[in-house]
Amino acid sequence: MFNSVKELVETSERENLPVSEIMIRDEMERYGEEREQVWDRMAKNLDTMDAAVVKGSTDKGVFSQTGLTGGEAALLRDYRKNKVSLSGDVMMEAVQAAIATNEVNASMGVICATPTAGSSGTLPGVLAALKRRLELPREGQIRFLFAAGAFGMVVANNAMIAGATGGCQAEVGSASAMGAAAAVEAAGGDANMSAEAFAIAMSNLLGLVCDPVAGLVELPCVKRNAIGAGNALIAADIALAGGTNKIPADEVIVAMRQVGKNLPASLRETGIGGLAGTPTGEGFRRTIFGK
Amino acid sequence: MSQNYKSVFDIIGPVMIGPSSSHTAGAVAIGRAANSIIGGPPDKAVIRYYESFAQTHKGHGTDYAIVSGLLGFEPDDSRVPQAVDIARGQGIDIRFVEEQGDSPIKHPNTAILEMTKDGRQVTVSGCSIGGGTIEIRRIQADGFDIQPGGLLPFLLVEEPGTGQTCEDEVKPIADKLASLGVLGGCSECCDEERGKTMYAFDLDKPLTAQTVKDFASHSSRISYIS
Numbered sequence: 001m002f003n004s005v006k007e008l009v010e011t012s013e014r015e016n017l018p019v020s021e022i023m024i025r026d027e028m029e030r031y032g033e034e035r036e037q038v039w040d041r042m043a044k045n046l047d048t049m050d051a052a053v054v055k056g057s058t059d060k061g062v063f064s065q066t067g068l069t070g071g072e073a074a075l076l077r078d079y080r081k082n083k084v085s086l087s088g089d090v091m092m093e094a095v096q097a098a099i100a101t102n103e104v105n106a107s108m109g110v111i112c113a114t115p116t117a118g119s120s121g122t123l124p125g126v127l128a129a130l131k132r133r134l135e136l137p138r139e140g141q142i143r144f145l146f147a148a149g150a151f152g153m154v155v156a157n158n159a160m161i162a163g164a165t166g167g168c169q170a171e172v173g174s175a176s177a178m179g180a181a182a183a184v185e186a187a188g189g190d191a192n193m194s195a196e197a198f199a200i201a202m203s204n205l206l207g208l209v210c211d212p213v214a215g216l217v218e219l220p221c222v223k224r225n226a227i228g229a230g231n232a233l234i235a236a237d238i239a240l241a242g243g244t245n246k247i248p249a250d251e252v253i254v255a256m257r258q259v260g261k262n263l264p265a266s267l268r269e270t271g272i273g274g275l276a277g278t279p280t281g282e283g284f285r286r287t288i289f290g291k
Numbered sequence: 292m293s294q295n296y297k298s299v300f301d302i303i304g305p306v307m308i309g310p311s312s313s314h315t316a317g318a319v320a321i322g323r324a325a326n327s328i329i330g331g332p333p334d335k336a337v338i339r340y341y342e343s344f345a346q347t348h349k350g351h352g353t354d355y356a357i358v359s360g361l362l363g364f365e366p367d368d369s370r371v372p373q374a375v376d377i378a379r380g381q382g383i384d385i386r387f388v389e390e391q392g393d394s395p396i397k398h399p400n401t402a403i404l405e406m407t408k409d410g411r412q413v414t415v416s417g418c419s420i421g422g423g424t425i426e427i428r429r430i431q432a433d434g435f436d437i438q439p440g441g442l443l444p445f446l447l448v449e450e451p452g453t454g455q456t457c458e459d460e461v462k463p464i465a466d467k468l469a470s471l472g473v474l475g476g477c478s479e480c481c482d483e484e485r486g487k488t489m490y491a492f493d494l495d496k497p498l499t500a501q502t503v504k505d506f507a508s509h510s511s512r513i514s515y516i517s
Contacts, residue, residue: 001294001297027298031298041300042299044306045300108308108309110308110309113305113306113307114304115302115303116311116423117423118310118311145303146303149300153301156421157295157296162400162420164343212347212350215347215351216347217309217310218310265343268399270342289349
């Protein structure tokens with residue numbers, strides 16, 4: 001078991017193993033399982049993610065019962081086909097996959113929580129870009145999830161991953177940092193670069209509040225996953241280029257925890273403050289729940 | 292640093308019906324734990340929400356999620372969104388209460404389930420700590436009031452009160468768990484008047500189906516909460 005990003009990097013360097021492999025071996029040892037069992041279970045999670053991306057991107061897409069979200073992954077698909085996007089098509093593919101996943105989530109479809117349902121689109125978004133850009137094979141995609149999980153475990157045990165305890169920085173922030181670190185491994189970077197990418201991505205989203213309109217995992221959750229995926233790719237690129245965060249990953253995690261603790265309850269998944277508390281946000285709540 | 296999250300699948304997973312891992316998948320898990328403790332779907336359940344659960348249970352599908360768990364559904368069962376109607380259709384009396392005060396078990400995502408089944412009353416206090424992972428922090432049943440370590444899995448044992456000392460009655464169970472290398476910790480609640488004790492054994496790893504079966508044949512008042 002590794003308790004910090006530092007331990008994870010040191011283990012990787014000492015044993016000359018990628019982070020994904022450290023995670024796989026830890027899981028096998030802890031639960032006394034064969035490699036195949038652990039691997040297949042992650043492969044099924046990947047299948048769930050892929051199915052959600054397809055579902056949200058097909059025809060007109062999916063819509064939530066409230067009508068607050070839905071159909072924008074399909075809009076992005078058409079936009080990519082018919083126009084030249086400003087951010088480039090790889091980035092837009094990531095954005096489309098992230099939004100598709102969270103639209104499926106908001107419509108009570110099946111998703112894989114990574115680390116949470118509210119942040120379930122971020123990793124599939126990053127994966128979509130890696131598949132396209134690196135032609136990452138299925139094995140590499142599964143490894144990506146193990147590497148992301150290893151970093152996520154450190155955050156979950158040293159800070160938090162629930163919006164109710166830490167705000168959206170703990171959900172999309174954590175997912176984005178996990179995705180950045182795992183993307184570096186997929187691109188051939190070492191564990192130290194992964195740690196830098198993680199630290200950069202999380203630093204960028206520090207302080208992000210959890211302010212779901214009407215208490216629903218729709219506004220602004222769906223689009224925040226697009227930003228989570230984009231931020232992960234940017235952070236991974238900075239780290240792969242040799243850029244560093246200066247503040248080490250483990251200290252960024254502690255900072256995230258402190259910021260989370262200092263957030264008022266109104267900005268921790270209560271549907272009271274932030275965008276939920278705007279006149280329009282309050283209006284949606286009244287229309288949907290009558291109070 | 293805590294060790295609340297032990298498996299990579301606590302982070303990458305669960306596969307679930309949306310929209311929220313803490314308020315939906317975690318709520319299914321709290322309901323499933325309550326179902327295991329009382330031994331099946333209850334006849335009646337009053338579900339009391341606190342803090343974030345009280346504010347957002349409608350939007351996050353917490354109602355149908357908890358009831359899904361009470362019915363024994365998995366978090367990705369397609370019947371999850373219809374669970375409240377399904378339960379009421381089976382004649383189960385269900386009420387939801389939004390409590391104003393702080394959580395009695397000190398977590399913003401708290402649900403307290405007051406259940407009745409075959410005349411027996413059981414209250415389970417659970418909280419959802421994020422990503423679908425939960426803790427059961429308090430169980431009140433059969434005159435006992437016990438506070439387990441919280442994390443799943445754990446084994447709840449009500450010793451039969453055959454006149455032997457508490458230790459003698461549960462020692463074989465504790466020994467077996469220790470020999471399997473899964474025994475984490477143990478909480479107990481002793482009722483001296485009746486000479487009976489309830490134990491909660493915290494487990495480091497899940498038990499195999501066969502081990503659970505062996506324990507079940509040992510005593511009827513033993514539940515595996517996973």
